[in-house]
Amino acid sequence: xxxxxxxxxxxxxxxxxxxxxxxxxxxxxxxxxxxxxxxxxxxxxxxxxxxxxxxxxxxxxxxxxxxxxxxxxxxxxxxxxxxxxxxxxxxxxxxxxxxxxxxxxxxxxxxxxxxxxxxxxxxxxxxxxxxxxxxxxxxxxxxxxxxxxxxxxxxxxxxxxxxxxxxxxxxxxxxxxxxxxxxxxxxxxxxxxxxxxxxxxxxxxxxxxxxxxxxxxxxxxxxxxxxxxxxxxxxxxxxxxxxxxxxxxxxxxxxxxxxxxxxxxxxxxxxxxxxxxxxxxxxxxxxxxxxxxxxxxxxxxxxxxxxxxxxxxxxxxxxxxxxxxxxxxxxxxxxxxxxxxxxxxxxxxxxxxxxxxxxxxxxxxxx
Amino acid sequence: xxxxxxxxxxxxxxxxxxxxxxxxxxxxxxxxxxxxxxxxxxxxxxxxxxxxxxxxxxxxxxxxxxxxxxxxxxxxxxxxxxxxxxxxxxxxxxxxxxxxxxxxxxxxxxxxxxxxxxxxxxxxxxxxxxxxxxxxxxxxxxxxxxxxxxxxxxxxxxxxxxxxxxxxxxxxxxxxxxxxxxxxxxxxxxxxxxxxxxxxxxxxxxxxxxxxxxxxxxxxxxxxxxxxxxxxxxxxxxxxxxxxxxxxxxxxxxxxxxxxxxxxxxxxxxxxxxxxxxxxxxxxxxxxxxxxxxxxxxxxxxxxxxxxxxxxxxxxxxxxxxxxxxxxxxxxxxxxxxxxxxxxxxxxxxxxxxxxxxxxxxxxxxxxxxxxxxxxxxxxxxxxxxxxxxxxxxxxxxxxxxxxxxxxxxxxxxxxxxxxxxxxxxxxxxxxxxxxxxxxxxxxxxxxxxxxxxxxxxxxxxxxxxxxxxxxxxxxxxxxxxxxxxxxxxxxxxxxxxxxxxxxxxxxxxxxx
Numbered sequence: 001x002x003x004x005x006x007x008x009x010x011x012x013x014x015x016x017x018x019x020x021x022x023x024x025x026x027x028x029x030x031x032x033x034x035x036x037x038x039x040x041x042x043x044x045x046x047x048x049x050x051x052x053x054x055x056x057x058x059x060x061x062x063x064x065x066x067x068x069x070x071x072x073x074x075x076x077x078x079x080x081x082x083x084x085x086x087x088x089x090x091x092x093x094x095x096x097x098x099x100x101x102x103x104x105x106x107x108x109x110x111x112x113x114x115x116x117x118x119x120x121x122x123x124x125x126x127x128x129x130x131x132x133x134x135x136x137x138x139x140x141x142x143x144x145x146x147x148x149x150x151x152x153x154x155x156x157x158x159x160x161x162x163x164x165x166x167x168x169x170x171x172x173x174x175x176x177x178x179x180x181x182x183x184x185x186x187x188x189x190x191x192x193x194x195x196x197x198x199x200x201x202x203x204x205x206x207x208x209x210x211x212x213x214x215x216x217x218x219x220x221x222x223x224x225x226x227x228x229x230x231x232x233x234x235x236x237x238x239x240x241x242x243x244x245x246x247x248x249x250x251x252x253x254x255x256x257x258x259x260x261x262x263x264x265x266x267x268x269x270x271x272x273x274x275x276x277x278x279x280x281x282x283x284x285x286x287x288x289x290x291x292x293x294x295x296x297x298x299x300x301x302x303x304x305x306x307x308x309x310x311x312x313x314x315x316x317x318x319x320x321x322x323x324x325x326x327x328x329x330x331x332x333x334x335x336x337x338x339x340x341x342x343x344x345x346x347x348x349x350x351x352x353x354x355x356x357x358x359x360x361x362x363x364x365x366x367x
Numbered sequence: 368x369x370x371x372x373x374x375x376x377x378x379x380x381x382x383x384x385x386x387x388x389x390x391x392x393x394x395x396x397x398x399x400x401x402x403x404x405x406x407x408x409x410x411x412x413x414x415x416x417x418x419x420x421x422x423x424x425x426x427x428x429x430x431x432x433x434x435x436x437x438x439x440x441x442x443x444x445x446x447x448x449x450x451x452x453x454x455x456x457x458x459x460x461x462x463x464x465x466x467x468x469x470x471x472x473x474x475x476x477x478x479x480x481x482x483x484x485x486x487x488x489x490x491x492x493x494x495x496x497x498x499x500x501x502x503x504x505x506x507x508x509x510x511x512x513x514x515x516x517x518x519x520x521x522x523x524x525x526x527x528x529x530x531x532x533x534x535x536x537x538x539x540x541x542x543x544x545x546x547x548x549x550x551x552x553x554x555x556x557x558x559x560x561x562x563x564x565x566x567x568x569x570x571x572x573x574x575x576x577x578x579x580x581x582x583x584x585x586x587x588x589x590x591x592x593x594x595x596x597x598x599x600x601x602x603x604x605x606x607x608x609x610x611x612x613x614x615x616x617x618x619x620x621x622x623x624x625x626x627x628x629x630x631x632x633x634x635x636x637x638x639x640x641x642x643x644x645x646x647x648x649x650x651x652x653x654x655x656x657x658x659x660x661x662x663x664x665x666x667x668x669x670x671x672x673x674x675x676x677x678x679x680x681x682x683x684x685x686x687x688x689x690x691x692x693x694x695x696x697x698x699x700x701x702x703x704x705x706x707x708x709x710x711x712x713x714x715x716x717x718x719x720x721x722x723x724x725x726x727x728x729x730x731x732x733x734x735x736x737x738x739x740x741x742x743x744x745x746x747x748x749x750x751x752x753x754x755x756x757x758x759x760x761x762x763x764x765x766x767x768x769x770x771x772x773x774x775x776x777x778x779x780x781x782x783x784x785x786x787x788x789x790x791x792x793x794x795x796x797x798x799x800x801x802x803x804x805x806x807x808x809x810x811x812x813x814x815x816x817x818x819x820x821x822x823x824x825x826x827x828x829x830x831x832x833x834x835x836x837x838x839x840x841x842x843x844x845x846x847x848x849x850x851x852x853x854x855x856x857x858x859x860x861x862x863x864x865x866x867x868x869x870x871x872x873x874x875x876x877x878x879x880x
Binding site for chain 1: 530779791849
């Protein structure tokens with residue numbers, strides 16, 4: 001039964017990869033599979049292909065739902081077309097289950113074929129850790145190993161003939177007591193710090209911030225699965241830059257000009273003061289619509305080349321397509337660094353569907 | 368390799384199955400013999416990917432389905448409990464790793480589905496030997512692939528799938544025109560001599576058995592008739608044709624193998640259509656029976672928690688997604704209760720007093736009988752139309768939601784009963800898909816194809832429509848058009864093989880050219 005599926009499956013995969021049926025590739029969409037993390041729904045990138053057919057547009061579509069709520073209340077999540085969404089498949093029952101963040105990261109890694117990250121040469125960063133991995137005859141009572149103690153007592157009773165199987169009455173004596181004990185091991189520890197920078201000047205709209213938020217969520221999820229401890233810092237900038245908390249990062253909108261160098265300066269200070277390069281794997285992610293004040297480019301590029309790139313594992317620049325932005329900065333970076341950019345990754349994110357591809361570009365290098 | 372896997376039930380499960388079957392029969396359920404197959408998750412995902420038919424024709428989209436089901440299962444996002452195939456005998460696939468309680472529940476559920484398949488009027492026309500037929504379809508398409516190339520055939524299947532839902536779902540019940548016999552052959556050179564009185568004969572006897580003069584006379588006569596009938600043809604089609612696939616089969620310039628592939632896709636579309644038309648009823652009916660059988664007879668003390676957990680999980684609904692299981696089972700129960708208490712008929716309808724209505728009980732006891740009748744004659748659309756009441760709508764807090772462009776989100780638009788019901792009926796009409804028919808096959812007198820979309824307040828997705836036209840063009844091989852409404856204007860969308868075009872035609876209905 002069903003061995004044929006392998007053939008159909010590989011054909012599908014080849015279409016997705018664009019090896020055959022190139023014309024179908026434009027129908028590939030992502031993110032149809034929905035996982036649930038706590039109260040948030042998280043979509044997992046699984047490619048899908050849709051054969052075009054006549055169907056209703058989204059805007060006119062409505063449906064019938066069930067539950068509490070008054071007229072005018074907004075419904076959370078992207079609804080499906082209500083009862084009309086009933087499929088034509090035979091009665092299969094589908095159950096949605098929760099996934100943990102770790103699992104999500106594993107799924108993401110699988111889907112995008114992300115390589116495991118090798119922490120850069122910092123095996124010498126180690127931390128002393130106590131590991132409870134041995135047993136001693138002496139120790140504090142709080143560490144007494146009950147099972148071992150009773151086994152010991154029983155062994156003694158059996159060997160001395162005191163043990164009566166029909167009335168097993170095992171009483172440990174002082175000598176029988178066993179205690180857990182530890183040894184100190186030094187373990188290499190890998191810590192990472194992520195610095196996010198975003199342009200919040202007038203030309204970045206909510207839609208673009210949504211893209212940045214989604215992308216940052218996945219980057220966080222992935223890096224957290226790769227390192228023991230991950231610290232995150234957020235910097236926003238227009239013509240001046242400052243460090244902010246996560247909420248402010250995503251919800252601020254300023255107007256005015258754009259000086260990317262200001263953000264770089266704050267990032268450099270931050271890294272030098274809090275995350276010395278000897279102890280940390282550093283990651284910088286910069287999102288912008290590509291606008292920069294013309295004269296600022298030289299300063300920015302110099303900062304990047306001299307003070308940031310030598311420190312970080314990876315510097316990723318994601319340029320979000322915007323109706324207002326010029327998109328010049330990406331070209332400036334390409335021009336300045338050419339092909340020899342070892343730990344600099346550039347990516348253009350056209351829309352929401354571009355997010356996964358961009359994550360792949362950012363994290364696909366395994367740095 | 369797969370055939371060595373034993374898919375028969377374990378002795379313990381076989382006992383349970385026999386019990387469940389006799390309980391279902393005692394309740395009056397009437398089903399085809401049902402074959403249970405016990406399979407592991409991966410096999411179940413494979414079968415489900417093929418829509419329940421492991422022997423189906425090869426196509427990438429089944430691979431895609433499998434990919435999703437398999438990943439969803441491995442990642443712990445979803446799992447399929449069971450799969451039932453409308454066939455005689457019915458086939459039901461159970462997942463090996465399910466707990467015994469689940470298996471009991473699922474078996475009771477399966478008998479509900481089987482009874483529904485056998486007795487519901489909308490399934491009456493479906494092919495009960497579909498498993499064999501699907502295997503034949505698979506074989507035919509594989510033969511074409513061997514002969515004309517996988518690529519060629521698969522591309523053609525994609526085109527056909529684009530118009531897969533353009534069938535006339537009421538055709539099995541309404542005879543709109545006389546049957547046109549049509550035979551397909553893989554041999555391009557074969558000609559049909561329909562109406563000829565030629566007998567089979569050995570060559571040396573031929574001119575005695577089939578005298579040449581008679582043959583010639585008959586042949587002339589046939590040609591005369593054909594010419595006459597062609598001259599008499601008025602507009603094509605004479606009535607708008609909802610079965611676009613059939614229309615293309617008969618009139619598009621297709622190779623015999625292509626017409627055959629199209630007919631296969633169409634047959635399968637007709638086979639699956641009733642399942643989409645009766646989703647709420649079918650699931651409601653099956654859930655009603657698993658619940659009835661389990662709670663009155665099937666449950667042991669140790670099953671209780673697991674049963675409750677999974678039963679309520681199946682019936683859970685979310686604000687933006689009406690659960691067909693929930694709606695179906697509650698409506699069935701509501702009908703049963705109303706007919707048990709005599710809450711129907713003129714007297715009930717005329718009664719205005721809330722108090723009286725609350726206490727209304729004529730002890731008619733017709734509930735069971737009524738729901739059996741309902742499962743026989745209704746589909747989702749008529750079911751909701753007939754039985755969704757104001758009381759029900761309030762009790763289950765149904766509301767109508769819609770897309771609010773300003774908020775970029777769905778919002779609750781109305782909780783008023785007439786609106787809710789109208790919305791639900793609109794969603795169920797034509798299985799929630801746009802109604803489209805062929806209006807003119809000789810549009811602008813240039814042999815171009817004009818489709819018409821019956822606009823009912825919801826516009827087509829323009830991007831999808833354009834891509835669909837591209838595929839339709841590939842089948843018709845002449846420019847194709849669809850008349851519809853976009854942004855409140857009547858427009859004709861066209862594709863001529865090179866460019867997509869959009870023509871506003873104002874308020875005037877198109878004049879047939």
